[in-house]
Amino acid sequence: xxxxxxxxxxxxxxxxxxxxxxxxxxxxxxxxxxxxxxxxxxxxxxxxxxxxxxxxxxxxxxxxxxxxxxxxxxxxxxxxxxxxxxxxxxxxxxxxxxxxxxxxxxxxxxxxxxxxxxxxxxxxxxxxxxxxxxxxxxxxxxxxxxxxxxxxxxxxxxxxxxxxxxxxxxxxxxxxxxxxxxxxxxxxxxxxxxxxxxxxxxxxxxxxxxxxxxxxxxxxxxxxxxxxxxxxxxxxxxxxxxxxxxxxxxxxxxxxxxxxxxxxxxxxxxxxxxxxxxxxxxxxxxxxxxxxxxxxxxxxxxxxxxxxxx
Amino acid sequence: xxxxxxxxxxxxxxxxxxxxxxxxxxxxxxxxxxxxxxxxxxxxxxxxxxxxxxxxxxxxxxxxxxxxxxxxxxxxxxxxxxxxxxxxxxxxxxxxxxxxxxxxxxxxxxxxxxxxxxxxxxxxxxxxxxxxxxxxxxxxxxxxxxxxxxxxxxxxxxxxxxxxxxxxxxxxxxxxxxxxxxxxxxxxxxxxxxxxxxxxxxxxxxxxxxxxxxxxxxxxxxxxxxxxxxxxxxxxx
Numbered sequence: 001x002x003x004x005x006x007x008x009x010x011x012x013x014x015x016x017x018x019x020x021x022x023x024x025x026x027x028x029x030x031x032x033x034x035x036x037x038x039x040x041x042x043x044x045x046x047x048x049x050x051x052x053x054x055x056x057x058x059x060x061x062x063x064x065x066x067x068x069x070x071x072x073x074x075x076x077x078x079x080x081x082x083x084x085x086x087x088x089x090x091x092x093x094x095x096x097x098x099x100x101x102x103x104x105x106x107x108x109x110x111x112x113x114x115x116x117x118x119x120x121x122x123x124x125x126x127x128x129x130x131x132x133x134x135x136x137x138x139x140x141x142x143x144x145x146x147x148x149x150x151x152x153x154x155x156x157x158x159x160x161x162x163x164x165x166x167x168x169x170x171x172x173x174x175x176x177x178x179x180x181x182x183x184x185x186x187x188x189x190x191x192x193x194x195x196x197x198x199x200x201x202x203x204x205x206x207x208x209x210x211x212x213x214x215x216x217x218x219x220x221x222x223x224x225x226x227x228x229x230x231x232x233x234x235x236x237x238x239x240x241x242x243x244x245x246x247x248x249x250x251x252x253x254x255x256x257x258x259x260x261x262x263x264x265x266x267x268x269x270x271x272x273x274x275x276x277x278x279x280x281x282x283x284x285x286x287x288x289x290x291x292x293x294x295x296x297x298x299x300x301x302x303x304x305x306x307x308x309x310x
Numbered sequence: 311x312x313x314x315x316x317x318x319x320x321x322x323x324x325x326x327x328x329x330x331x332x333x334x335x336x337x338x339x340x341x342x343x344x345x346x347x348x349x350x351x352x353x354x355x356x357x358x359x360x361x362x363x364x365x366x367x368x369x370x371x372x373x374x375x376x377x378x379x380x381x382x383x384x385x386x387x388x389x390x391x392x393x394x395x396x397x398x399x400x401x402x403x404x405x406x407x408x409x410x411x412x413x414x415x416x417x418x419x420x421x422x423x424x425x426x427x428x429x430x431x432x433x434x435x436x437x438x439x440x441x442x443x444x445x446x447x448x449x450x451x452x453x454x455x456x457x458x459x460x461x462x463x464x465x466x467x468x469x470x471x472x473x474x475x476x477x478x479x480x481x482x483x484x485x486x487x488x489x490x491x492x493x494x495x496x497x498x499x500x501x502x503x504x505x506x507x508x509x510x511x512x513x514x515x516x517x518x519x520x521x522x523x524x525x526x527x528x529x530x531x532x533x534x535x536x537x538x539x540x541x542x543x544x545x546x547x
Binding site: 177180181183184187188190191192193194195196197198199 | 360361362381382383386387391392394398400401402403407410411412414415459463
């Protein structure tokens with residue numbers, strides 16, 4: 001019983017992280033119909049910015065003082081702000097000139113941006129090639145224990161931040177004028193422009209939101225797994241990005257609620273597989289789930305098969 | 311000064327020369343129709359006016375102001391609304407949300423509410439379906455939604471592309487009655503139609519477009535009576 005609850009809790013924690021990243025993939029796909037493979041480098045950058053800020057503030061000294069309580073918030077906001085700007089810049093400089101180009105060109109550009117960010121990140125003026133460990137900005141303690149299940153502050157923070165951000169996004173997309181414009185643009189760009197919507201601006205905002213969420217996820221990820229910071233070009237980041245892309249596809253790519261569902265499902269799948277089958281094959285469970293979903297519901301769990309009424 | 315003035319408009323799609331020196335004008339308060347066969351360039355003309363297409367040369371003046379080359383979202387604010395070919399309703403959004411998007415550029419809450427009420431009086435069927443996804447509407451209802459949505463921008467000039475396409479004759483008559491009502495309430499209309507018979511009945515003036523050129527420009531009643539037009543577009547003898 002304890003094991004079951006503990007696994008459930010861990011699965012939801014890591015799953016909500018995946019969901020935050022999956023949202024970025026799905027929002028961009030929903031509007032521009034291409035997979036933004038540079039997204040995995042955005043959350044890598046988010047995690048590293050959190051580290052750089054911590055190091056600059058003197059919070060990363062090994063054996064130094066415990067970082068102040070607000071340190072986590074400062075690092076989180078700094079990486080969200082930086083990555084929001086980065087996402088804006090990438091869209092403006094790399095993707096917007098290709099608005100009328102075939103989708104394959106955009107896809108290849110995305111891969112190019114991804115390699116560019118990974119490699120430029122390794123310059124010594126930026127993040128360097130030295131593997132680093134994220135300092136413990138949040139107290140590494142158990143807040144409370146229920147039925148022998150430990151609720152760690154880190155995990156609770158991850159879930160709380162992810163839930164708040166997803167709640168805000170849900171409200172933004174389904175309840176505001178901007179959200180209506182985003183959904184209109186994702187359905188039909190020319191007609192959206194006939195409504196008076198500035199399509200380029202909506203696309204910019206979408207990239208900023210997606211990148212901000214990814215930065216938050218990157219920060220939370222290294223809070224939960226401080227050793228995962230490693231190097232900018234480490235395969236951890238690419239694998240994490242791939243998993244979250246899978247989460248978006250499982251939920252139904254282009255569907256905001258689907259990405260949230262897919263992320264949590266994948267987190268649960270991974271944790272339950274690791275706990276009850278074998279911890280060495282956790283990635284295999286994720287991709288098996290993808291295969292099953294694609295066989296049974298090719299459009300994803302919440303995706304609609306595309307039928308157009310003429 | 312006409313409300314809309316087009317001079318020597320040329321549009322290319324890649325190597326295809328779709329419009330070849332089209333000139334036309336729409337007087338304020340009128341319904342002007344553009345008729346012609348498939349591929350004549352009717353839709354292209356509307357798309358060039360609303361900014362969806364960039365003309366290669368020529369001028370488009372709206373209320374005296376040049377608008378060619380400006381993006382569509384700016385033209386909506388100037389008072390130009392375009393109900394596009396194929397209706398273009400946002401199928402994944404509710405009828406209510408589609409109407410809200412029609413008023414996207416406006417912030418006068420009271421005015422929007424009044425216009426929404428007026429549009430729903432013109433199209434009472436929509437009122438019953440406000441919370442339904444627009445994709446679940448019938449073709450006729452989608453056409454009504456597209457027109458109602460365009461009206462919510464409170465346009466001075468309304469561009470209508472093939473409002474009768476694919477609709478049952480009964481519904482077509484309803485739609486054309488409403489077009490006349492919209493015009494009577496003060497909105498100028500440029501109407502593109504393949505159903506020349508209906509279009510010429512409601513319009514004041516008509517242009518005939520053939521493979522990218524205007525070949526006739528007459529009062530609508532004159533065109534309706536012309537032998538050439540009857541033979542080519544009205545199925546008469």
